[in-house]
Amino acid sequence: MSTTHPYPADEHGGNGAGSGTERSAQIEPLTQIRRLRLVGTSGVVPRAREFARVALHDWGWLPAATPEAQAAAEDALLVVSELVTNACLHAGGPDELRLGCGPKILRVEVSDGGSGLPAPDLARRAGRPGGHGMFIVQRLSLDWGVVRDPAPAPGHGGPAGKTVWAELAAPTAP
Numbered sequence: 001m002s003t004t005h006p007y008p009a010d011e012h013g014g015n016g017a018g019s020g021t022e023r024s025a026q027i028e029p030l031t032q033i034r035r036l037r038l039v040g041t042s043g044v045v046p047r048a049r050e051f052a053r054v055a056l057h058d059w060g061w062l063p064a065a066t067p068e069a070q071a072a073a074e075d076a077l078l079v080v081s082e083l084v085t086n087a088c089l090h091a092g093g094p095d096e097l098r099l100g101c102g103p104k105i106l107r108v109e110v111s112d113g114g115s116g117l118p119a120p121d122l123a124r125r126a127g128r129p130g131g132h133g134m135f136i137v138q139r140l141s142l143d144w145g146v147v148r149d150p151a152p153a154p155g156h157g158g159p160a161g162k163t164v165w166a167e168l169a170a171p172t173a174p
Contacts, residue, residue, distance in 0.1 A: 028167075030100035030107060032059060038084075038094045045084050048097045052080040052108075059101045061171060069171035075140045076106050079166050082133040083110040086118055086164070095161065105142065106168045113161035117146055141166040 036051045038044045056062045056073050064070035080097065087094035091114025100107040120135040137144055144166040 028102045028105045030102045030105075032101040034099045036097040038096060044088060044094060045081055048080050048084040048094070049077055051097060052077055052099060055099050055101070056106075061106075064171065066171070072169065072171040076108070076168050079108050079137050079140055079168060082137050083108060083164055083166065086110075086133050087112040087114070090114060090116055090118070091161070102170070104170050106170060107165060108168070109163050109165040111149065111161060111163040115161070117162070118164055137166050141168055143167050 032055075034051070034055050036048065038048065041047065053062065056076060061069065061073045061076070064073055080099075084094050084097065087110050091112035093112065095111045095113060096109075098107075098109040098111070100109070118134045120138050144164070147163045147165065149160045149162055
């Protein structure tokens with residue numbers, strides 16, 4: 001798990017900058033941010049994928065002009081699915097999906113009320129179900145991490161939750 005820049009996209013002007021560990025490289029500005037509330041809804045994974053698909057279409061990722069651009073869009077949709085599924089399986093369900101788009105990156109954030117920290121399963125075995133989600137996120141992302149929320153998530157009476165984020169490279173122009 002990365003801790004190089006664990007800041008939600010909506011903090012400090014929507015550019016990913018925040019307090020805590022400073023990012024060594026220039027922060028990529030996010031020019032578009034979209035949010036989807038998921039608390040108490042059913043069918044959250046397909047709902048989140050469709051929300052992301054529409055955003056990628058609006059932001060010019062889809063329809064893809066090249067096979068590489070198509071692969072980048074499919075990777076983004078897979079990361080959305082994996083992060084939302086992980087929140088469903090391990091954190092009582094996601095509270096919100098946030099997508100941020102900049103000229104060179106797409107940032108995916110899933111917030112939930114869970115206290116556990118996701119990590120790639122090092123004991124996963126090929127051909128066996130389960131344990132692949134965060135490994136997939138790690139492999140497809142430029143970087144990923146977790147931010148602990150300072151207060152309980154809406155709809156959760158327990159301890160503060162977290163936001164799991166991942167950043168993916170935008171497709172290159174043909």
